Amino acid sequence: MKIFSADQIYKADKSTIEKEQISSDMLMERAATRLFEWIHTRLQGAQVNIQLFCGIGNNGGDGIVLARHLQEHGYNIQVHVVNYSEKRSKDFLLNLERLKDRKIWPDFINEDSSFPLISPEDIVVDAIFGIGLSRPLDQWVANLIGHINASRAFVLSVDIPSGLPMDRPPVSEVIEANHVLSFQVPKLVFFLPQTGIYIDQWEILDIGLDTEFLTHEEVGYELIGPPDVLPLYRPRNKFSHKGTYGHAVIIGGSYGKIGAVQLASNACLTVGSGLVTAFVPKCGYHSLQTALPEIMVLTDDDDENIEQITIPFVPNAIGIGVGMGTSEDTAKAFGAFLKKQENPVVIDADGLNLLAKHQELLKSVPAQSILTPHPKELERLIGKWDNDFDKLEKTKKFSSKNDCVVVIKGAHSITIYKDKGYVNSSGNPGMATAGSGDVLTGMITGLLSQGYEPLAACVFGVYLHGLAGDIAVHQYGYEALKASILVENIGRAYQELLRPPNRENSQES
Ligand SMILES: NC(=O)C1=CN([C@@H]2O[C@H](COP(=O)(O)OP(=O)(O)OC[C@H]3O[C@@H](n4cnc5c(N)ncnc54)[C@H](O)[C@@H]3O)[C@@H](O)[C@H]2O)[C@H](O)CC1
Ligand SMILES: [K+]
Secondary structure (H helix, E strand, O other): OEEOOHHHHHHHHHHHHHHHOOOHHHHHHHHHHHHHHHHHHHHOOOOOEEEEEEOOOHHHHHHHHHHHHHHHOOOEEEEEEEOOOOOOOHHHHHHHHHHHHOOOOOEEEOOOOOOOOOOOOOEEEEEOOOOOOOOOOOHHHHHHHHHHHHOOOEEEEEOOOOOOOOOOOOOOOOOOEEEEEEEOOOOHHHHOHHHHOOEEEEEEEOOOOOHHHHHHOOOOEEEEOHHHHHHHOOOOOOOOOHHHHOEEEEEOOOOOOOHHHHHHHHHHHHOOOOEEEEEEOHHHHHHHHHHOOOOEEEEOOOOOOOOOOOOOOOOOEEEEOOOOOOOHHHHHHHHHHHHHOOOOOEEOOHHHHHHHHOHHHHHHOOOOEEEOOOHHHHHHHHOOOOOHHHHHHHHHHHHHHHOEEEEEOOOOOEEEEOOEEEEEOOOOHHHOOOOHHHHHHHHHHHHHHOOOOHHHHHHHHHHHHHHHHHHHHHHHOOOOOOHHHHHHOHHHHHHHHHOOOOHHHHHHO
16 A cells, blocks of 8 residues: 655645545545544444544644534534644635534634643544644644643544654654544554654545545555555465475574574475575584474584585575674675675675675675665664654665665564665564564565565565464464464465455354
């Protein structure tokens, strides 16, 4: 699903209004009707106290229209206009008049007003600022937002939590939303660590914006869910054999860190690679052969570290770096190995640390190779960033310059290739555990080995990895989720992804 910028959303509005020959207030009416339906379906007329805080722009206008619908259906409402500017929008004013025509008199909150009492049992509708927020809040507006946050009432934000800009981190208070009803499209800020903290749940409300515009407009980011990954799936052929799905090699490990290779190799095989060989220092031989009978093991001459990488065949995919260490000898072996590679490789963990330490090696990394850093590893590679938006821009530049796919691991892992970012939607905090990244490296390598293109292997692999975590968490809970359990659930993740949509319902009936 595409993620649009504020400018693009305004363009989509304009295009809809022109094509459908409707007025802008009709679009506002449509948006607010969706809001009303969402609330009405859940509350069914319950006499809970609903306090609507409306700004003076179109986000506020949405809130004012919603208030009218709620009142018409017998809800218990209080409307507050947050009077932060004289420049009221046309549709806000129009709807304020309509509200007054129905004898609903909002109270106006100004700089000198005392704030209304909000009980924890109330519902707050946050329609103060939408995607138009463009400068820091006046102090009294920030205080009001702080007052709402302190109330412990359930807060429903219209379109985006007020105080959150669309394209940079906030500088003052932001509404802490329990639920955001986002018009038509998700916003990038929902998924970034610095801004996503203000959103508990979010949902899209379809307000019927021009589909032709939405389809054809180029975007910088996409949110990746099942409809996006399913077309990437490469079904198995009845007459295939293990050779069809490639021979992958996982290179890594050092004394005390052979487990990383075990996890990655196991994930690589489980995601479907035909054959898997692990290349480790000698000390890893017995444990790997015992733990994973399905994989083959090659060893370095050294007992504890990788010092020379020799693979006596041409693998279909290689993943390198997990648990590998960063000794000088390993760095040399890594450099010599990179120089010999012609096909994309997957580089993780100490492979990334070595690249960061010896940046001259970057030019030996084959085109379209995959780098899977967590934020610290990314920082070592691309330098410090000012904020999440800067981080993404810098990563895009790095990806373009070095022609590589970068998977920024995190709560919503983002795969970057050149000027485009793919934001993952699966996964959970239980996956923040030792070895989770090794499993991902193995999965991506295993997908490459089966013939997935590098970018597709990342987008698909990251989603499947998260889905395995989401399935596992039902059984184990967040704390007890371990990386090996993720591997055990890769098969179920495939099944879940490929399950026909109506199967669950028919089983229940
Ligand atoms: N397609 C859609 O999604 C639709 C969205 N709608 C709603 O419209 C808002 C966006 O409305 P807009 O009037 O452009 O912006 P805001 O309401 O967010 O802001 C109001 C106003 O305030 C000015 N401003 C910006 N920053 C500050 C500040 N710190 N202090 C004071 N004033 C500030 C700014 O210039 C704006 O003019 C969208 O989110 C949806 O809720 C439509 O109703 C339907 C279609
Ligand atoms: K809002």
